[in-house]
Amino acid sequence: MRLWLNHTGEVSLREQLVTQVILAILCKELLPGARLPSTRDLARRFSIHANTASAAYRELERQGWLEFRHGSGVYVRASQPAGPLSPQIAADLLIGELVAKAREQGASETLLRSRMRRWLSIEPPSRWLVIEPDPELRRIVIHEMSLSLALPIVGCAPEECSTPALLDGSMPVVLPSKAAHVRKLLPAGAELTTLAVQPVSAELMAYLKRYLPEHATDLIGIASRWSEFQRIGRTMLIAAGLAPEGLLVRDPARPGWKRGLEATAGVVCDSLTALELPPGAFLMRFTLLDAASVAHLRAMELTLAGDADNLARS
16 A cells, blocks of 8 residues: 655645545555554554554544454455545545546656646636627627626627636637637637527517407517617518508617607517616517526536535535
């Protein structure tokens, strides 16, 4: 059994012994039934007090890794403890496997230390970055994400997305139509999440069915700062049977945009414009992002929060 003990470190010698024996068992360096050195031999070989070695062995026995056989010595138990590994041991095992594989690939100790220091110095992501060239569409996406997510959300145009000040600490997201272009702009290896969108929300379709075909001549409003929303909304409503002259298209970026909307039978709008509609207007809100896609982002946040909690407790 190989042991490396740091006599000047912050971790006690007893804890170092316990951890390294467990790792030796998990890595099959110590097989079931293997006999360990006596506490006296262990103390002499590694210049530690016999009481320290004895305390480590007793702790390993208590945890179910070792067994004492009267008059014979200390042995690895035939079966490992049934409970889950502690976070510390699990992390040590992963690191040990990583180091062993890196050495097999010819990595030097100096390289291993420098690369591990680099990874440990990298801060976990702390915000979302919406990469979208259309500023109004970008605002809508950010708003819809903010309704379900906890982390801050910022946005930028594609030509800005590789800027270190924006990219560092960010989790980039993009709409499907821009994904291929944005991937080419990001640094190699940077992760990019593609958001799923829904062409027509179930909510909006339910509203439309309320008016069609009996109310095909009703006055219907379309309101959004995103010009493409205005175009698509008008095209869709005409295709659904509404008369073109019965559509009132409004841009909230222009003065007096609310005028006349209160007289409509309903206003088709994006989720952000919905917050600005005049009182009395019947809302037909169109949600852009697919609910499952936003739930995936939320799951990513929860994973990050769990990782941060584990690090704080370790």
